[in-house]
Amino acid sequence: MDHLCQHTNRYSRREFLSKTGLGLGGLALSSLIGPLDLQASSMEALNDPLGTHFSPKVKRVIYLFQSGGPSQLELFDYKPELIKRNGEQLPDSVRQGQRLTGMTAGQKSIPMVGSVYDFQQHGASGAWVSELLPHIAGITDDICMIKSMFTEAINHDPAITFFQTGSQQPGRPSIGSWVSYGLGSENENLPAFCVLLSQGKQGAQPVYSRLWGNGFLPSLHQGVQFRSGKDPVLYLNDPPGISGTGRRNFLDHLQRLYELESSQSGDAEIDAKIAQYEMAYRMQTSVPETMDISNEPAYITDMYGPEVLQPGTYAANCLLARKLSENDVKFIQLYHKGWDQHGNLPNDIKKMAQSMDRPTAALIRDLKQRGMLEDTLVIWGGEFGRTSYSQGRLSADNYGRDHHPNCFTMWMAGAGVKKGISYGETDELGYNVVRDPVHVHDFQATLLHLLGVDHEKLTFKHQGRRYRLTDVHGKLVKGILS
Structure with missing residues (x-):
């Protein structure tokens, strides 16, 4: 010594x-x-976890993030009027001068386009689900659908960063890091925050390790990425x-x-x-x-499904998410890349849906049969939605859709949320929210609430200011709480 x-x-x-x-x-x-470079942080952050502010409904979270912005109009938000008016120009009264991305702002024509895929109602809830998702259609009575999500970000990087950290600018702690900081881990042999990545198709928008970074929180709370292959965690x-x-x-x-x-x-x-x-x-x-x-x-x-035996696939990662949750990992983040369909959408979204549909439904059923859905929250959704008009040339069987932050669909299943409901509504053309809007910060506040945490009280002092996941915004979405 x-x-x-x-x-x-x-x-x-x-x-x-x-x-x-x-x-x-x-x-x-x-x-x-x-x-190993040391950074200034509060000593109190490494003491016992801060703990809950009230009785939690949720013990663990599995967040199935569909990176790229899946089209709600092909999957969950059925719009017969949009199909009826296929090819017509989007009315100015609907767009209301809202900004477009640089990819469609210069288009002389912005023709509306309805989905080429059929929708049917399913379950006792009568939820409308696309023919692309036959397995998820079978679990609609376990799902709480939110059709009125919206965000400010219009491009991928800031939009994903906003969802994961509460800010469009890099450098803030991710949701999982906040959960780890506030609630700690119930398994001393595994991290409280684990990350899984799967590739849906080549050329997908990248995701960056800072999305599961600890930001200014102590580095103990960063997410640990699990990989396919013989070395699941590097080094x-x-x-x-x-x-x-x-x-x-x-x-x-x-x-x-x-x-x-x-x-x-x-x-x-x-x-x-x-x-x-x-x-x-x-x-x-x-x-x-x-x-x-x-x-x-x-x-x-x-x-x-058969892909579960191929390490690194979405199916394999869904099964690993269940195994991690069985081992009391508090926050499991799964990124599924490949949903950015600016062109050839009917073909590409079909492939993505086929890779995602069966494993997602299997995860819900698997958790349910083990009695784990009672205290586990599963979240499905991307960073924004897609436009109700076509990007580029519209043909009978081919079209694309641009980024659309004004409205999109997410869903949750499991602990603390109502089953078999559809919350919020978009207009008949699927362009704007007309009832019960849910902002990104509202989603984050509600997620923390389900874990027993008051989003206004979970703070960390950094550079003279107390920060929180929801910044200075966010309200509970009480209409989805059970």
């Missing part, structure tokens, strides 16, 4: 790594938990030539150094680094066990 004290303030990071003999192997582990395994015993000794000595530094500096981020190293060590056992689906019975894998 005296030897460590002598060197606490004189070892550089490079010297320490080289003298331990781990070199780049130790540095590789650090990439799992973010850079988790011991470096070549380093035994498990060696890794344990390294972490013990590193912790002692960090504790000495923490006692002198009072910097909470040092404690966060210690906690992350220890989590990474425990995850060496817990992650392989969680990612292994070989013990799943055939009737379960059949329910999710």
